[in-house]
Amino acid sequence: GENVEQHPSTLSVQEGDSAVIKCTYSDSASNYFPWYKQELGKGPQLIIDIRSNVGEKKDQRIAVTLNKTAKHFSLHITETQPEDSAVYFCAASIIHDYKLSFGAGTTVTVRA
Amino acid sequence: GAVVSQHPSWVICKSGTSVKIECRSLDFQATTMFWYRQFPKQSLMLMATSNEGSKATYEQGVEKDKFLINHASLTLSTLTVTSAHPEDSSFYICSARDHQRNGNTIYFGEGSWLTVV
Numbered sequence: 224g225e226n227v228e229q230h231p232s233t234l235s236v237q238e239g240d241s242a243v244i245k246c247t248y249s250d251s252a253s254n255y256f257p258w259y260k261q262e263l264g265k266g267p268q269l270i271i272d273i274r275s276n277v278g279e280k281k282d283q284r285i286a287v288t289l290n291k292t293a294k295h296f297s298l299h300i301t302e303t304q305p306e307d308s309a310v311y312f313c314a315a316s317i318i319h320d321y322k323l324s325f326g327a328g329t330t331v332t333v334r335a
Numbered sequence: 336g337a338v339v340s341q342h343p344s345w346v347i348c349k350s351g352t353s354v355k356i357e358c359r360s361l362d363f364q365a366t367t368m369f370w371y372r373q374f375p376k377q378s379l380m381l382m383a384t385s386n387e388g389s390k391a392t393y394e395q396g397v398e399k400d401k402f403l404i405n406h407a408s409l410t411l412s413t414l415t416v417t418s419a420h421p422e423d424s425s426f427y428i429c430s431a432r433d434h435q436r437n438g439n440t441i442y443f444g445e446g447s448w449l450t451v452v
Contacts, residue, residue: 242414257441266341266428267379273392312378321367321443325378 225250227315229326236303237334238301244329246313247295253315256289256296257323261310271298274318303333338362339431341444348451353417356447358429364409365431369441370402373426385412419451 226249236242248256254275255303261268273280273287273296280287284303300307310330314323338361348354358368366387372381383404384392391404403415412431416423428446 264446264448266339266446269442273441277405286409292336310385318400321441322369322384324381327378 224326225253225315227324227326229313230328230332232327233330233332234331235334238303239281240307242298242303242307242331242333243301244298244311244313244331245295246254246297246315246326246331248315248324249294250315250317251291253324254290255318257314258285258286258287258298259312259314261312261328263297263309267312269287300331303331305333305335307331309332339429339442339444341447342430343447344445345448346450348419348449350420350451351418353415354419354449355413355415356427356429356449357436358412358414358431359446360431360442361409363431363433363435365412366434367432368406368412368416369429369430369432370404370412371428371451373428373446375426377389378427416449419449420449424451425450449451 229246257272260270261267268298271285273286273289284301286299310328313326316323340359342357368385370382373379381394382397385404387406393399403426407411428445430441430443432441
């Protein structure tokens, strides 16, 4: 099955700086890579996703890059704000399978 | 955007009793829903895939007789934890696939905290 590894497990950044979270996956058949933000006691919220036919996608301060050859993808948050503090999970799946395999999560803390 | 609702958001039950958690897709039809379990400070672990009108598909190591899943309609899936024990205490989260909009996009509910005492 799919194995998703995520690094780092914790990340502390100064407000206004950028945050980068990296994930690798094992199954070359995976072609859908969403990122979720989870606040304490709440369910994960989809923040951005990318499909394997695209190398990069951006939505305001959030961007995701995908390297299919190396089987890794990354989340970039620019101009971080205190409200960006949360746990972020990467995931991978095969589009027609829809079963998400999650990374272990990254706890992001934005220092004011 | 798409909304997935879970109920109850938290529940406390006595050991040995059963508890039901509902997952509803509020503004779209979900032929497929997923149930996850999350322990504190850990990632989400897929328990089972719930398919409307058919039996759920359970992941390896998940007891299907203990975690009963019913997906009776296109907007509702239920998870029943039978004969609950303290080790079943966890955060249970459902998700639903909106196949009509955005292709593969999967939306999560707000989760249900289960505490077995």
